[in-house]
Amino acid sequence: MLRIIKNKQPKFFVAENVKGLLSLGKGLVIKMIEEDFREIGYKMEYRLLNSADYGVPQQRERVILIGNRLGLKNPFPKPTNMKQETDNLFSAVSLLPPHRTVKSVIGYLENIETVERNSNQIIEIENRKIYNHIAYTNVENKFWTRKGETTQAEICDYLKFWREKKGISVKKIDEIFGYKHTAGHWFRKDNKSGSIPKPSDWWKLKEILGFDEVHDDFVTNLVEKEIVFEQSLRITNWNTPSDTITASTPEIHINKKRRLSVRECAIIQTFSDDFIFTGSLSAQHRQVGNAVPPLLAYQIAKEIKKVLENGND
Known part of the structure; x- marks a missing residue:
């Protein structure tokens, strides 16, 4: 800068x-x-x-x-x-209006169903067009994870070895799966962008590359664990301003059925209704959360x- x-x-x-x-x-x-x-x-x-x-x-x-x-x-x-502050005389007579609340800006969407993640569907409410009303639905206090000490880097090296042995490109693997760029993350040793294939993709990848069974159990057998960090289960404020909108998974909606949608987070950030976000659900939340209101x-x-x-x- x-x-x-x-x-x-x-x-x-x-x-x-x-x-x-x-x-x-x-x-x-x-x-x-x-x-x-x-x-x-x-x-x-x-x-x-x-x-x-x-x-x-x-x-x-x-x-x-x-x-x-x-x-x-x-x-x-x-x-x-x-x-x-109700018990503060100065506050009570202040000429400044109170902080705006979450309910005052997104309350009208409380009972509006979100649309499918990959959908471009537009919701119309009283001549108001609502884009990006998509949301995560993981609100439980448990999640599925892998057991064992194997790391993403080890899986990456393993898959990269078998891919090179097979002589097939990442682009070709994406074409077989019908993905755009997903396969690239399986061969990228990076904590931020690398990833381990989900079980169904692992078995299909095994058919393509012909690798052995060394990591089969680790990748495909998931175990249920309790979420031990409180923030992931925090419910959004309603009658006060929101907590900080971040670039990661948002807080749970007051209805406890889903998390705040991309549009609800954008409204809380004060984006206009006609500002449209693109990309995956996580990418859209990053765009909203990283912005200056x-x-x-x-x-x-x-x-x-x-x-x-x-x-x-």
């Missing part, structure tokens, strides 16, 4: 990072960032902003960095909403626009 800003010389720049940035190196990292921008002629300032204070129905604390080469004070937006971005941009319209520079 520093290189691009130095090269393009924008009047202002805006960046966003997680809250942990402020404590990295006991605060030394953020000071280094300030100094780096100062050396290329930018006055950079930062604030820890909570999206809920700016009309986003979500508790999302992020470090917002704003810099400019005009020598001006960086214009951070003022809160538009605040948490209402558009409404917060608008509030920031609006303040910068005011400064620029004053005729500076």
